[in-house]
Amino acid sequence: MKSLKFLVPLVLFAVLVGFLARGLKLDPREVPSPLIGKPAPGFALAQLADPGVTTRRDDLLGKVWILNVWASWCAACRDEHPLLVEFAKRKLVPIYGLNYKDTRAEGLAWLRQLGNPYDASLFDADGRVGIDFGVYGVPETFVIDKQGTVRMKHIGPLTPEVLQGKLEPLLRQLNG
Amino acid sequence: MARWMLGVILGWALLTAALANEAAPAAADPVLEARMLRLTAELRCLVCQNQTIADSHAGLAVDLRNQVREMLARGDSDAQIIDYMTARYGDFVLYRPPLKPETAFLWFGPGLLLVAGLVVLGVVLRRRSRLSADRFEPDEYDDDAVEPRRP
Numbered sequence: 372m373k374s375l376k377f378l379v380p381l382v383l384f385a386v387l388v389g390f391l392a393r394g395l396k397l398d399p400r401e402v403p404s405p406l407i408g409k410p411a412p413g414f415a416l417a418q419l420a421d422p423g424v425t426t427r428r429d430d431l432l433g434k435v436w437i438l439n440v441w442a443s444w445c446a447a448c449r450d451e452h453p454l455l456v457e458f459a460k461r462k463l464v465p466i467y468g469l470n471y472k473d474t475r476a477e478g479l480a481w482l483r484q485l486g487n488p489y490d491a492s493l494f495d496a497d498g499r500v501g502i503d504f505g506v507y508g509v510p511e512t513f514v515i516d517k518q519g520t521v522r523m524k525h526i527g528p529l530t531p532e533v534l535q536g537k538l539e540p541l542l543r544q545l546n547g
Numbered sequence: 548m549a550r551w552m553l554g555v556i557l558g559w560a561l562l563t564a565a566l567a568n569e570a571a572p573a574a575a576d577p578v579l580e581a582r583m584l585r586l587t588a589e590l591r592c593l594v595c596q597n598q599t600i601a602d603s604h605a606g607l608a609v610d611l612r613n614q615v616r617e618m619l620a621r622g623d624s625d626a627q628i629i630d631y632m633t634a635r636y637g638d639f640v641l642y643r644p645p646l647k648p649e650t651a652f653l654w655f656g657p658g659l660l661l662v663a664g665l666v667v668l669g670v671v672l673r674r675r676s677r678l679s680a681d682r683f684e685p686d687e688y689d690d691d692a693v694e695p696r697r698p
Contacts, residue, residue: 406635507593507607508594
């Protein structure tokens with residue numbers, strides 16, 4: 372026992388390195404959402420393309436769907452967009468956009484210019500629904516299941532790794 | 548040339564004056580405003596994470612201040628507003644994290660480390676004080692004392 376005493380500082384050092392290494396890999400900008408596993412907040416929003424059509428949370432019950440928060444003023448959304456357009460072509464699940472704190476004219480122009488991956492975009496001009504979803508860094512992506520429960524949230528632009536590694540397996544699991 | 552420059556300067560002065568006029572209107576109710584500021588000073592802005600919602604100029608912080616104003620005007624209690632925020636953004640928005648099983652290490656960790664350090668220090672000192680003098684190396688003489696400094 373006594374002969375192993377010299378190992379104590381080494382073990383303490385290893386523990387410290389372990390904590391620091393973990394700390395280095397954590398992204399403080401990624402705040403875990405308290406919404407995961409909880410019912411998605413209710414909303415009733417006019418569609419971006421047609422102010423006369425209102426979409427409610429409960430309209431989407433019974434299917435697994437993706438909510439992607441975007442805005443024409445958001446540079447990172449532009450980075451993410453081609454990937455989302457490609458993903459939408461595969462028609463795995465409906466993708467709804469939440470057009471966050473934007474104007475109709477600019478939002479629609481953006482979609483015309485860059486392509487429209489969304490089944491519909493919901494127009495959240497004052498950002499209220501965004502706040503209810505805990506949005507703080509556009510773009511954000513939510514996966515919502517058939518019961519209307521939030522199952523996943525991704526903060527920041529989607530990447531091929533996130534799509535293939537996390538989002539698609541979850542969709543497969545949710546759709547059985 | 549001079550006239551052209553005068554024009555630019557005048558134009559700039561007019562522009563800044565016009566912008567200055569767009570300052571936010573003073574709050575309708577100073578009591579409510581003070582309460583709003585006191586509450587939001589306890590909440591972390593998620594966009595600029597080292598600022599409070601009261602301090603930050605980020606768009607989201609402005610929206611959340613408005614939200615808190617509305618909730619206060621509606622008669623909501625402080626606890627309801629804190630619940631509203633944590634339901635959306637988690638405990639991370641609170642500058643004073645609540646005492647829960649998950650945060651126990653955060654609250655008590657530093658104290659435990661301090662106590663552990665003091666215990667180790669106490670044990671080491673006690674053990675040393677019991678050792679006989681010959682277990683210690685004799686003090687070395689100062690080099691200066693042995694060898695006088697050369698001029």
